[in-house]
Amino acid sequence: MAITKDRDAATRRPQPALRHWRSSVAGREALAAYLFTAPFSIGFLIFTAFPMVFSIYMSFHEWDIANPPVWVGLGNYSTLIGDELFRIAVFNTVYYVLLSVPLGLAVSFGLALLLNQRVRGEGIWRTIFYLPSVVPLVATTVLWMWILNKDFGLLNGMLSWFGIAKISWLGDPRYTKISLVLMSLWGAGGGTVILLAALKNVPTELYEAATIDGAGSWARFRHITIPIISPALFFQLIIAVIGTLQIFTQAYVLAGRNQSSFGGVRNSLLFFVPYLYLNAFRFFKLGYASAMAWVLFIVIVIITLIQFKTLGSRVYYEVDTRR
Amino acid sequence: MQATTTARPVHNQSPGPTRSLRKAPIYIVLTAFSIVFLIPAIWLILSSLKQESQMFAWPPQWIPNPFWPRNYVQMFELVPMTQYLLNTLKILALGVTGVVITSAMVGYGFARLRAPGLNILFGICLATLMLPSQVTMIPLFVMFSKIGWIDTHYPLWVPAWFGGGAWNIFLFRQFFSAIPRELEEAAMIDGASRFRTFWRIILPNSKAVIALVTVFTIQAFWSDIFNPVIYLNSREKWTLALGVTSLIGAQVTRFGPLMAASVLMTVPMIVLYFLVQRYIQEGVVTTGIK
Numbered sequence: 001m002a003i004t005k006d007r008d009a010a011t012r013r014p015q016p017a018l019r020h021w022r023s024s025v026a027g028r029e030a031l032a033a034y035l036f037t038a039p040f041s042i043g044f045l046i047f048t049a050f051p052m053v054f055s056i057y058m059s060f061h062e063w064d065i066a067n068p069p070v071w072v073g074l075g076n077y078s079t080l081i082g083d084e085l086f087r088i089a090v091f092n093t094v095y096y097v098l099l100s101v102p103l104g105l106a107v108s109f110g111l112a113l114l115l116n117q118r119v120r121g122e123g124i125w126r127t128i129f130y131l132p133s134v135v136p137l138v139a140t141t142v143l144w145m146w147i148l149n150k151d152f153g154l155l156n157g158m159l160s161w162f163g164i165a166k167i168s169w170l171g172d173p174r175y176t177k178i179s180l181v182l183m184s185l186w187g188a189g190g191g192t193v194i195l196l197a198a199l200k201n202v203p204t205e206l207y208e209a210a211t212i213d214g215a216g217s218w219a220r221f222r223h224i225t226i227p228i229i230s231p232a233l234f235f236q237l238i239i240a241v242i243g244t245l246q247i248f249t250q251a252y253v254l255a256g257r258n259q260s261s262f263g264g265v266r267n268s269l270l271f272f273v274p275y276l277y278l279n280a281f282r283f284f285k286l287g288y289a290s291a292m293a294w295v296l297f298i299v300i301v302i303i304t305l306i307q308f309k310t311l312g313s314r315v316y317y318e319v320d321t322r323r
Numbered sequence: 324m325q326a327t328t329t330a331r332p333v334h335n336q337s338p339g340p341t342r343s344l345r346k347a348p349i350y351i352v353l354t355a356f357s358i359v360f361l362i363p364a365i366w367l368i369l370s371s372l373k374q375e376s377q378m379f380a381w382p383p384q385w386i387p388n389p390f391w392p393r394n395y396v397q398m399f400e401l402v403p404m405t406q407y408l409l410n411t412l413k414i415l416a417l418g419v420t421g422v423v424i425t426s427a428m429v430g431y432g433f434a435r436l437r438a439p440g441l442n443i444l445f446g447i448c449l450a451t452l453m454l455p456s457q458v459t460m461i462p463l464f465v466m467f468s469k470i471g472w473i474d475t476h477y478p479l480w481v482p483a484w485f486g487g488g489a490w491n492i493f494l495f496r497q498f499f500s501a502i503p504r505e506l507e508e509a510a511m512i513d514g515a516s517r518f519r520t521f522w523r524i525i526l527p528n529s530k531a532v533i534a535l536v537t538v539f540t541i542q543a544f545w546s547d548i549f550n551p552v553i554y555l556n557s558r559e560k561w562t563l564a565l566g567v568t569s570l571i572g573a574q575v576t577r578f579g580p581l582m583a584a585s586v587l588m589t590v591p592m593i594v595l596y597f598l599v600q601r602y603i604q605e606g607v608v609t610t611g612i613k
Contacts (some may be wrong), residue, residue, distance in 0.1 A: 024438070032517040033441050036432030039425035040448060040492060043485020048451060053463035058461065065465065111356060117349050128357045128601070132364065134592045138544035138564045139585035142571070143367045146578055154366050157383035186363060193603075246455055247546050253568050273457060280461050281553060293457040300453055 036254075058288040068209065069287065076291035086292070088267045089275040093245060095270065096177050100184045101240045108191030115192070116199040126193065133190030141253040144183045145170065174270035180243055191236050198232035199225070230315045239308055242300055247272045252304065272296060367589070371395070371582035378578050392581070395587070398570065398580035404587075406559055407566035410476065415544045416564065419481035422540045423533060426487030431521050432496025435507075445496075450490045456549075464553060474556045479547075489534045498532035499525060534602030538595060545592060563588060 009075070034041075059076055061069035080086050111129050115122055147154045148169035156166045170177045206224050214224070226233075251274045255264035262278055263270030276296070280289035370378060371394055372387040398404055433445045467478045486492060506528070507520045515523070526533070550563045562570070567588060570581040596603070 027517035027525065029436055031436035035434035036436060036517075036521075037441065037444060039484065040429040041444065043425075043482065044451070047463065047482050047485060048459055051459035051466070052454075054462035054465070055458050065468070114349055114353055117346065117348065119349060119353065125353055125357065128360055131593065131596070132360055134542070134565065134596045135364070135589045136542070136592060138546060138548055138567055139367075139588045142567065142581055142585045143363055145571075145583065146370060147363060147366060152379050152381060152383060153364075154383050157381070159527045160382060185362065189360065216512070231391055232550065242453065242455075246457070249546075252548060252552065253571070257568060257571070273455075277549075277552075280464075286461055290458075290461050292428035293455065293461065296455050297453075297458050300455060301537050302452055 018216060042071075049279050054105070055290045055293060058287050059294050063286045064284040065286060066284075072287065076288045077295075079288065080156045080291060080295065085263075085267065085270065085275060088263075089270045089272050092177060092268065092270055093247070093272040096180060096247060097241060097244045099177070100181045101237070101244055103181065104184055104240060105187045105236060106189065107185055107188040108236070109195055111192045112195035112199055115196050126196065129189030129192050131189070133187040136188075137249045138253055140183060140187065141250045144179070144186070145254065148182075171265055173264075173266045176264055176268040180247075180254075183250060184244075191240075194236065195229065198229040202228045203224055234307070234315045236313055237311070238304060241303055241307070245296070245300060245303075246273050247271050250278070252277075325436035354532040357529050367582060367585060371579070371586045373579065375513070375577070375579045382548065383528055384532060394502075394579040394583035398587070399575075401577060401580055402569055403559065404563075404566060404584065407561050407563045411545065414479045415541060418483040418544050419537060419540045421480065421484035422487030422491060423488075423537055425484055426536060427495050427526065427529070427533070428490035428521070429486050429492045431499050432494065432495040436517075441445060446488075448489045448492055452493075458567060460553065462538045467554070473554060474560060475554075478554045478596045479544075479550050479562075485535075490542065494532055494536055495529075498529055502528060534599045538599050538603060542592060545588075 058069070060071060060073060062072050062075070063069035084085075115125055115129075119125065135143075148156075150156060150166055150168040150171060153169070155169065156164075159167070167175060169175045200227060207220055210224055230249050248271070251264070251271050254257050255269045256262055256274050256277075259278075259282055262274070262282075272292070273296075276289050276292045279285045279292065359390060369387055372391055373384075373394075374387075374389060374391040377384060377388060377391075429448075433441065433448070464484075467473055471554070472478050478480075502525065507524050510520045510524050511517075546564055546566045547562075548568070551562045554560055555565065556571075566582070567584045570577055570584055
């Protein structure tokens with residue numbers, strides 16, 4: 001409002017048009033739009049855009065906060081390639097994602113399919129499957145730490161009924177990541193709720209029509225259920241991959257609290273983000289850790305794009321005719 | 324999975340004994356899975372009520388003998404659990420309020436209003452879903468350390484007041500888009516301002532999505548360990564999630580109090596789930612990922 005009184009501004013801008021724009025319905029709506037979305041715009045600039053630029057700058061420098069940054073060009077990135085621990089962290093993370101995501105999706109989808117069979121007490125089953133995903137991750141990890149305890153754990157106790165000798169779940173590098181997968185499967189019911197909602201959206205007329213046309217249950221599943229809920233499945237897959245790549249809490253609780261034991265037995269629990277955290281906040285190699293963060297970002301973008309390219313084209317989107 | 328799909332009943336099939344018999348395998352599988360899902364939770368509760376000497380027994384014993392609720396007292400003696408709880412509640416209250424208010428506002432802007440560049444802004448918003456927090460984490464740490472916010476609670480809740488995250492904005496936008504426009508148009512003809520319409524008409528009609536975002540955000544703040552680990556050094560500022568891990572010793576782990584602390588951390592989340600379960604179901608369905 002002060003601007004219009006400013007002589008300079010008044011001569012520079014076509015004032016009647018401005019006033020017209022401001023008083024017009026579209027102009028007032030635009031002003032409201034910018035105000036309503038202002039928290040995001042401001043937050044994006046302060047907490048995302050500026051840090052991203054800063055982070056790129058840091059990734060080309062060697063910096064420990066205390067001393068001025070030293071330009072190293074792509075040095076941090078090339079060091080990563082030769083870093084043995086980094087390679088272990090990448091291997092462990094990929095291993096974990098490849099096991100945990102498909103199995104988790106299979107369990108949550110399987111349970112959703114079962115619950116969609118018009119079973120009695122659907123709400124109770126759904127609650128039972130959903131509850132573990134409500135348990136805070138720290139508590140989940142602590143609990144499974146105890147269940148998987150080699151000498152006194154419940155799992156080994158139950159396996160002993162079948163004459164299986166005690167397994168050192170968290171002490172044997174061959175089993176540590178499997179243990180984390182078991183832990184993640186316990187929370188797989190979280191996806192069940194969303195997939196079940198998607199399954200319930202499949203119009204029953206389609207099944208009836210297909211049945212009349214002589215389609216068997218497999219054909220109905222393959223050609224009706226899967227295409228219609230494919231967006232929900234696809235979405236779950238992407239979210240799961242991105243989230244699982246960033247595994248931190250479980251590894252931190254199991255192995256990351258002490259610098260001496262960081263990474264667990266023979267680094268079998270050393271994952272990407274915990275290793276990044278170690279470099280940034282324990283070793284204060286801020287530039288090196290920033291380079292790792294950018295590698296992670298680029299990997300996530302590439303994986304997401306690949307998923308969209310290979311699977312996205314097969315995802316069926318219903319055209320919304322309501323608008 | 325094949326077995327489950329072949330058991331799918333045709334919609335208009337006549338009910339009868341054959342139908343319930345056909346469903347028997349489904350109930351068997353459901354029961355088996357329920358047991359597998361419930362056992363760890365039951366084991367957690369039972370373990371928290373056992374004396375440590377009984378915890379270290381082989382083979383593992385189910386029933387606490389003697390019944391030992393002292394673990395719940397002992398965890399408060401071992402670590403300042405009350406302080407951790409108060410810290411968590413403070414951060415949670417401030418952070419969740421910020422997330423819900425600002426993400427609802429932004430979501431409304433994206434759902435209902437038109438302005439040059441707004442679609443691009445929404446695209447940017449969605450793109451940030453892909454951005455791992457690790458990219459911004461280190462610069463943010465440097466920024467917060469420059470203004471003296473390290474070892475304070477500010478870095479944990481202040482950013483929540485700036486849009487509350489792309490995911491929540493998206494949920495609100497989806498939900499608001501489904502509300503009939505006539506509802507607000509009537510109010511605006513009566514002379515109500517945009518903000519007033521949003522506050523008095525839109526929000527009261529959006530209980531499901533507000534509940535959904537609130538619960539998800541409470542869960543996130545309650546369980547977060549990544550940010551507290553980075554920003555909080557002194558023990559008296561720690562959160563519950565961080566405090567629980569301090570019961571895990573380098574040499575000796577006090578499993579009894581640790582299990583009790585895990586129960587303490589879990590119970591509020593379970594209660595919360597049951598309180599808003601109806602809204603969660605409704606919210607998941609309405610905002611349904613399509």
